[in-house]
Amino acid sequence: MERSAKNRSAELTCLQRSRRRALRLAAAVAMAPLAGRLAHAQGDGGDILIGQSCQLTGPLAPLSSEIREGAKWYLDEVNRRGGVRGRRIKVIVLDDGYEPTRTAENTRQLVERDGVIALFNFAGTPTTLAALQTLRQSKVPLVAPFTGSDALRGTFDRYVFNVRAGYTDEIDKIVQHLSTLGVRRAGVVYLDNAFGKSGLVAAKAAAAKYGVTLAGEAPLQVDGRDLQEAAMTLKRSEPPAIILATAGKVTSDFVAAYLELAAGTQFYALSVVSSQQLTQNLGPRGRGVAITQVMPYPWGGGTRLARELTELAKSNGAAAVTYNHMEGFVSAKVLVEGLRAAGAAPSRESLVQALEGLHDVDLGGFAVRFSDKNHNGSTYVEITIVGNDKKIVR
Numbered sequence: 001m002e003r004s005a006k007n008r009s010a011e012l013t014c015l016q017r018s019r020r021r022a023l024r025l026a027a028a029v030a031m032a033p034l035a036g037r038l039a040h041a042q043g044d045g046g047d048i049l050i051g052q053s054c055q056l057t058g059p060l061a062p063l064s065s066e067i068r069e070g071a072k073w074y075l076d077e078v079n080r081r082g083g084v085r086g087r088r089i090k091v092i093v094l095d096d097g098y099e100p101t102r103t104a105e106n107t108r109q110l111v112e113r114d115g116v117i118a119l120f121n122f123a124g125t126p127t128t129l130a131a132l133q134t135l136r137q138s139k140v141p142l143v144a145p146f147t148g149s150d151a152l153r154g155t156f157d158r159y160v161f162n163v164r165a166g167y168t169d170e171i172d173k174i175v176q177h178l179s180t181l182g183v184r185r186a187g188v189v190y191l192d193n194a195f196g197k198s199g200l201v202a203a204k205a206a207a208a209k210y211g212v213t214l215a216g217e218a219p220l221q222v223d224g225r226d227l228q229e230a231a232m233t234l235k236r237s238e239p240p241a242i243i244l245a246t247a248g249k250v251t252s253d254f255v256a257a258y259l260e261l262a263a264g265t266q267f268y269a270l271s272v273v274s275s276q277q278l279t280q281n282l283g284p285r286g287r288g289v290a291i292t293q294v295m296p297y298p299w300g301g302g303t304r305l306a307r308e309l310t311e312l313a314k315s316n317g318a319a320a321v322t323y324n325h326m327e328g329f330v331s332a333k334v335l336v337e338g339l340r341a342a343g344a345a346p347s348r349e350s351l352v353q354a355l356e357g358l359h360d361v362d363l364g365g366f367a368v369r370f371s372d373k374n375h376n377g378s379t380y381v382e383i384t385i386v387g388n389d390k391k392i393v394r
Contacts (some may be wrong), residue, residue, distance in 0.1 A: 002086040047090040047284075047380040048083075048339060048346065051110030053103045053131065054123040054146075056095035059222055060248040063324065064123045065272045067146055068093065070321075070328025071121055073312040075336070084339045084346075091115065098222065100130035107131040111138045118143055118351055121331055125149040125195030125248075135159050141352050143338065144331035146272070148294070149198050153376050161355050163334050163368060163377045164327065167195075167270060168202040170292040171243065173381045174268045175206035178241055183266075185215040187239035189230055189254055191246050192219035199245025199270070215239040224250040231257040240266065252281035259285055266290065268383075276322045279390035288384045294378070296365045297394060303365025305330065323392075333363050334377070 040171045050249070055064040079088045092114055096102040103122070110116045111134055119135060122128045123146040135142050142160050145152060148167035151165065152160050178186055188203045190196035200217060207214050216237035218230040231254065234242060242258070242265055244251055251273045269278065269291045279286050298321045301307045309329050334355075339346055341354035356372045368377040385391040 013336060016178045035211065047088045049114060049116045050089060050091045050118050050120045050335070051107075051114060051116035051121065052091055052093045052120050053106035053110070053127065054093065054121065055098050056093070058097040059250065060098050060124065062277055063248055063272070066274065066276070066322050066324035067121055067328040067331075069307070069316075069318070070081060070325035071329075071332040073316050073318075073325075074329050074332040075311075076316075077312060078336055085344055089336070089339070091120065096127055100126045102129040103127040104134065107134045111135065111140050116140065117346060117348055118238075118335070120144060120335055121146055121328065123147070125151070125198065126193050127133050128152065129194060132157075132160075138348075139352075140348050141355065142356070143335050146327065146331075147195065148270070148272070149195060150202070151194065151198065156373065157375065158352065161334075161338075161370060161375045161377065163331050164271070165294040165381050166376070167199050167245070167261060168205070169379050170270050170294065170385070171199060171202040171245070171255075172206045172209070173292055173383060174209050174243055175203065175212050177383055178212055179210035183241050185213050185237075185239050186219070186241040186243055187216040187234045187237060188214060188243045189218045189220055189234060189244060191250075192221055195247065195272075196245045199243075203243055203245065209354070220250060222247060222248065222250060222252060224253050227253055227257050230254065231261055232256065235261045238262065240264075240364045242267050244269040244273070246269075246270075248274070249277060249281065252278045252286070255282060255289065255314075256285060268292070271295070271323065272325075274324060275384075275386075275392050276320075276321070276324075279386055279392075282386075283390070286386045286390065287388065291380050291384050291386070291392065293323055293384050294380060295323055295326040295330060297384075298323055299392075303367055305364040308364065330363060330366055333360075334358070334368055337361060337363075 034201040055061045075089050094106040096106055117143040121144055125147045128145045128147050144163040150168055153166045190200045216234045218233040220230045255267055267289045271292050271294045294302045296305050298306050309321055338351055338355040358370045358371050361368050384392050384394050
């Protein structure tokens, strides 16, 4: 009986070991495709895979398309010249339609299935915020998100590298400008989401700082369904200036709707508005609208960046360039600088360290400064205005 019990115990131990071996084998088989993709992305000499989730469809698609174009022109040129250390850069682009749940799904797919080395130019505040959990868990750097949200700047995040100035910087510049002009009252219209609400908070802080009173505030849906209501709300207080914490076509739609109710108001839009879309939609009514900019002036050839962007646009058959083209172009330059410094076999971690090493890089009229304690690359802001013939002037 004792021997039989020992035999049964030995058989059970053997069975347990067999099961553990089987589970390890199954796990190895399951992880093999991902491991292969990661090796392909990070160190075996194949394409360097970069992931992007943005708006290919939806109300903000025109805005996102200009960013993608500017980045693509530069990355295509880098690839044409041999890539980075002989490896081409491939950007996998997924549509999120400005829906955070889709962005979160896209991020998991890009990181876990496609094995990208970095995420790049995610567009929008609520959408970018939806990606944070996955990129932090997987320790994947996000380079140059197209948002100025304080949620990505107020607290240091090792895996987020901001190239553009923040919305707080832009709104502070606007309110300081109003104060300098002697304007003591202003209204705010803001998108009723994380982006717009952060703009409202920044406006309140800047108003208190410079002694300006917020005479009225109104939320606005991305699709503009409450456009008239928002315009009427601000009309009641008749502010001499209105700060637009909005993006996309709804910005120009609001300006048009408000001008039907009142004239003589000065509008201040943020850089995330598409200057081209705004001027095209408003026509002569857009004259005088002020727009903050966080990138170098893209026209006239005043900087090396502007000259390079103009040449790339011409070689790609583009009729004109915009500030958003410039931002995509600058973002791609920063990404490539990081990849070039990340070693012959770049990994997610080596790219993070390489970007942190870009302490003071002049890209040709625009400086970017990162460190291991600061991932906000720029605070540059200037105010431009829509002049005659729909042109943006400084």
